[in-house]
């Protein structure tokens with residue numbers, strides 16, 4: 302690990318913590334972050350030339366596998382015609398139309414450059430459209446580093462034990478209300494108390510930033526009903542679940558129609574993209590049509606549009622998600638059986654191409670409180686042992702894992718065999 306260690310040392314001189322995003326820092330698992338240098342298909346290679354089977358996939362975007370030829374071709378072809386114009390291009394229409402076709406709740410959509418920008422836009426839109434101030438979010442859910450949403454947040458904020466954040470004035474979060482995921486009563490109580498000032502509920506329909514927690518039956522439908530009852534906007538943050546859990550996202554999988562949807566990751570195919578879309582009457586409040594301002598120098602960037610379009614073409618292939626879900630389930634069922642054979646208390650969850658691993662002797666957690674009861678120390682040991690075996694999982698017990706179309710049955714069997722060895726030694 303000489304080269305990676307040396308790079309980490311150098312990085313800390315110029316970059317806080319040596320990383321450009323905290324969850325990469327390995328603070329959740331201990332040790333030094335690994336500097337990567339290349340990736341192809343299901344594999345990623347670090348600066349020392351070690352190759353790993355990759356279950357992070359850049360935190361979701363690489364659903365077709367790393368360096369997919371069709372995506373690389375699309376990007377390199379477009380790049381020769383110019384990198385950015387700061388002016389509208391045809392490709393923005395093509396990607397927007399494709400997303401609207403695949404997610405019918407989205408009648409209009411605005412491209413931005415990250416998931417954070419997408420959720421920031423969505424809550425500003427909801428507040429501008431309803432002329433209300435309060436937003437309901439859920440403890441353990443993460444919607445990017447938007448000031449108003451960095452309250453009891455998941456992902457890196459949770460991993461680092463700073464679910465809030467310094468630098469966010471009380472005035473900014475006084476209108477952020479926090480409920481419990483999968484607990485409709487906690488939402489009902491907030492609506493009963495503040496109903497006429499609640500602009501929106503924002504939810505990850507599958508909570509992928511407190512590990513991977515599925516919505517219990519009736520939860521999402523209950524949110525829909527409460528928003529209708531109180532004339533609040535229902536925002537599905539599908540930055541992670543969009544085109545990850547199925548072709549139409551979680552909203553199709555669970556048959557719930559949100560008013561606004563935020564997207565990212567897969568729709569950029571690895572390039573910086575986010576998007577906020579939904580009901581036309583809400584979206585038309587956005588400048589230049591309406592009074593809700595939002596902007597971005599590189600929004601709709603030609604390369605990002607090309608990568609996103611090429612990726613969406615790939616995920617539209619027949620049986621794409623059937624095969625992806627089968628591969629993911631082969632992994633999670635194999636890990637669970639290997640653990641059970643060795644008497645290790647492990648639960649797994651799989652939905653589409655994402656999964657969760659919980660070291661617990663209970664069932665798969667359905668609440669943030671249950672997730673926090675899981676054995677983080679056990680996860681840390683698993684993470685490092687698997688790394689030694691050549692498998693790269695998310696460096697945090699509070700993150701979901703990701704499988705791509707490039708993962709083969711052999712990759713999965715190798716991973717399960719490695720885990721069996723690790724559990725045997727546990």
Ligand code: KE4
Nearest residue numbers: 322324360415416417443444445456540541
């Ligand atoms: P970005 O600003 O990181 O593109 O997206 C923020 C975001 C919004 N909503 C959801 C549901 C998300 O999962 C994310 C970002 N996800 C994390 C991984 N859990 C990104 C990894 C990181 O922070 O480095």
